[in-house]
Amino acid sequence: DPHGAFLKCLYQNSTTAGSISQVTYDQTNYMYSSLLDLSIQNLRFQTPNAPKPLVIVTPVAVDQAQAVVRCSRESGLQVRVRSGGHDYEGLSYLSSVPFVILDLLNLRKITVNVENATAWVESGATAGELYYRIGEKSNSLGFPAGVCPTVGVGGLFSGGGYGMIMRKYGLSADNIIDARIIDADGKLHDRESMGEDLFWAIRGGGGNTFGVVVSWRISLIPVPETVTVSTVLRTLDQNATALVHRWQYIAANQFPDDLTMRITLQSLDGTDGNRTMQAYFQTLYLGRTDDLLAVISSSFPELGLTREDCTEMSWVNSTLYFAGLSGQPLEALMNRSSNAKIYFKNKSDYVKEPISEAALEEIWKWFSRAEQGALVMILNPYGGRMGEISESAIPFPHRAGNLYKIQHITAWTDGSAEVSAMRVSLMTQFYQFMGAYVPKSPRSAYVNYRDLDIGKNGDSGKTSYQQASEWGRKYFHGNFDRLVKVKTAVDPTNFFRNEQSIPPLPLP
Numbered sequence: 024d025p026h027g028a029f030l031k032c033l034y035q036n037s038t039t040a041g042s043i044s045q046v047t048y049d050q051t052n053y054m055y056s057s058l059l060d061l062s063i064q065n066l067r068f069q070t071p072n073a074p075k076p077l078v079i080v081t082p083v084a085v086d087q088a089q090a091v092v093r094c095s096r097e098s099g100l101q102v103r104v105r106s107g108g109h110d111y112e113g114l115s116y117l118s119s120v121p122f123v124i125l126d127l128l129n130l131r132k133i134t135v136n137v138e139n140a141t142a143w144v145e146s147g148a149t150a151g152e153l154y155y156r157i158g159e160k161s162n163s164l165g166f167p168a169g170v171c172p173t174v175g176v177g178g179l180f181s182g183g184g185y186g187m188i189m190r191k192y193g194l195s196a197d198n199i200i201d202a203r204i205i206d207a208d209g210k211l212h213d214r215e216s217m218g219e220d221l222f223w224a225i226r227g228g229g230g231n232t233f234g235v236v237v238s239w240r241i242s243l244i245p246v247p248e249t250v251t252v253s254t255v256l257r258t259l260d261q262n263a264t265a266l267v268h269r270w271q272y273i274a275a276n277q278f279p280d281d282l283t284m285r286i287t288l289q290s291l292d293g294t295d296g297n298r299t300m301q302a303y304f305q306t307l308y309l310g311r312t313d314d315l316l317a318v319i320s321s322s323f324p325e326l327g328l329t330r331e332d333c334t335e336m337s338w339v340n341s342t343l344y345f346a347g348l349s350g351q352p353l354e355a356l357m358n359r360s361s362n363a364k365i366y367f368k369n370k371s372d373y374v375k376e377p378i379s380e381a382a383l384e385e386i387w388k389w390f391s392r393a394e395q396g397a398l399v400m401i402l403n404p405y406g407g408r409m410g411e412i413s414e415s416a417i418p419f420p421h422r423a424g425n426l427y428k429i430q431h432i433t434a435w436t437d438g439s440a441e442v443s444a445m446r447v448s449l450m451t452q453f454y455q456f457m458g459a460y461v462p463k464s465p466r467s468a469y470v471n472y473r474d475l476d477i478g479k480n481g482d483s484g485k486t487s488y489q490q491a492s493e494w495g496r497k498y499f500h501g502n503f504d505r506l507v508k509v510k511t512a513v514d515p516t517n518f519f520r521n522e523q524s525i526p527p528l529p530l531p
């Protein structure tokens with residue numbers, strides 16, 4: 024009985040924070056279901072039929088997390104690590120073989136050191152908690168992490184982590200200087216004892232693969248005390264197609280690194296029954312309004328950005344703004360459930376050549392044929408610092424030459440099987456259509472927008488080099504091979520695994 028053996032092993036371990044039984048929940052515990060559902064973001068995977076963990080453990084100390092790893096291994100159970108629960112395919116809380124969830128939500132201490140501009144962040148913290156803690160201590164320091172404040176640092180940093188200041192400072196993973204990780208034997212390492220290969224792999228090589236990262240040491244970056252934000256909406260009548268087309272030539276290659284302008288494409292039905300296609304241009308400028316307006320009037324005057332469209336604020340307030348939480352107190356960044364839970368199926372693409380106006384018209388046709396709001400695209404500009412960092416500096420390879428990344432989104436609120444199937448099929452077809460406009464070999468994707476359609480390991484995570492390279496090259500390009508080498512060295516029996524984890528080479 025692996026379940027009984029696991030609990031017996033766990034309770035025999037004495038840990039610094041007292042009895043581990045107080046943070047161990049099996050299906051007989053009245054808290055089990057609410058705890059399981061607490062951080063699930065994609066409602067597609069919160070169903071009665073979804074496979075459930077035998078046990079959930081929420082350590083309050085690192086040695087408790089070590090005991091979970093040791094005991095699951097000893098008793099033959101798979102472990103799924105969960106930090107913020109935002110995995111698009113639910114891999115942090117689903118498995119087809121008997122498993123345990125190691126949920127890090129209680130390990131979320133953040134220690135900001137203003138003097139040397141660094142911080143230690145435990146993996147269970149969210150991006151919002153990190154922003155809040157930095158803002159609490161300094162209004163001239165920041166960190167490049169996610170737009171959505173409820174995303175967990177554990178998954179976010181493990182896959183890269185981008186946000187509104189990526190063009191100036193790169194990804195979260197580009198700014199990590201140390202980490203603590205529990206290996207498959209339950210041993211704890213820091214950067215020095217894990218070695219540079221493993222330290223390279225955990226900064227973007229994907230979660231639940233090399234071990235459990237319990238904390239990260241990050242380099243904070245300087246931000247001006249005042250930044251400028253703006254959101255402007257343009258419809259087709261207001262030249263949206265030409266503006267989006269033009270944006271592709273300037274957002275990555277002409278705008279200064281201090282300026283990030285992303286676009287959301289969506290559709291909305293008016294009260295008159297007519298559907299309007301909308302392009303939202305959202306801008307963050309690391310500087311004052313006057314300077315932003317000067318840049319825009321020289322390189323993108325067609326947009327018609329005015330002073331009234333712009334608002335000056337502190338950088339930490341801009342994180343609230345882009346999270347859609349404007350007007351709320353900064354404490355809203357600490358709310359781990361501020362994001363409304365929905366059903367969704369998303370995918371990603373990288374664009375290297377501008378998409379023509381004729382093709383943009385074709386995209387709008389998809390928006391008008393689908394149900395209102397069924398399709399959304401977010402275009403995130405690259406260039407700047409992202410083009411300067413080498414493709415192999417960390418596992419995340421999407422650097423020079425990329426104009427922008429697209430996130431294709433379909434989200435819905437009716438959980439019936441029929442609607443879900445329709446939406447998933449809509450996304451499959453739309454992605455196929457978009458294939459004509461993006462690089463094909465490989466058709467690249469962002470590992471943190473996890474998509475099991477692009478290839479996956481066997482059900483229990485068992486796989487071959489061949490099978491894994493199908494999805495692995497799309498996420499990691501040439502870095503895939505080095506990831507396999509690291510995995511082979513640190514976890515040769517493939518203890519940490521899931522449907523998209525890097526496999527070790529077979530033992531000789």
Ligand code: FDA
Pocket residue numbers: 064103104105106107108109110111114115127146168169170171173174175176177178179181182183184185186229230231232234235236237362471472521
């Ligand atoms: P979760 O806990 O589900 O973990 C994700 C994966 O990492 C799982 O495989 C898990 O096992 C593993 N893992 C988690 N913690 C680990 C640890 N400590 N050690 C080892 N493995 C670990 N991305 C982005 O870059 N910028 C953005 O702005 C956004 N915005 C955004 C909004 C919303 C609403 C969602 C749902 C997602 C995003 N994302 C994003 C994508 C996000 O980066 C991605 O889903 C992350 O993997 C989520 O990390 P969590 O810790 O929340 O997820």
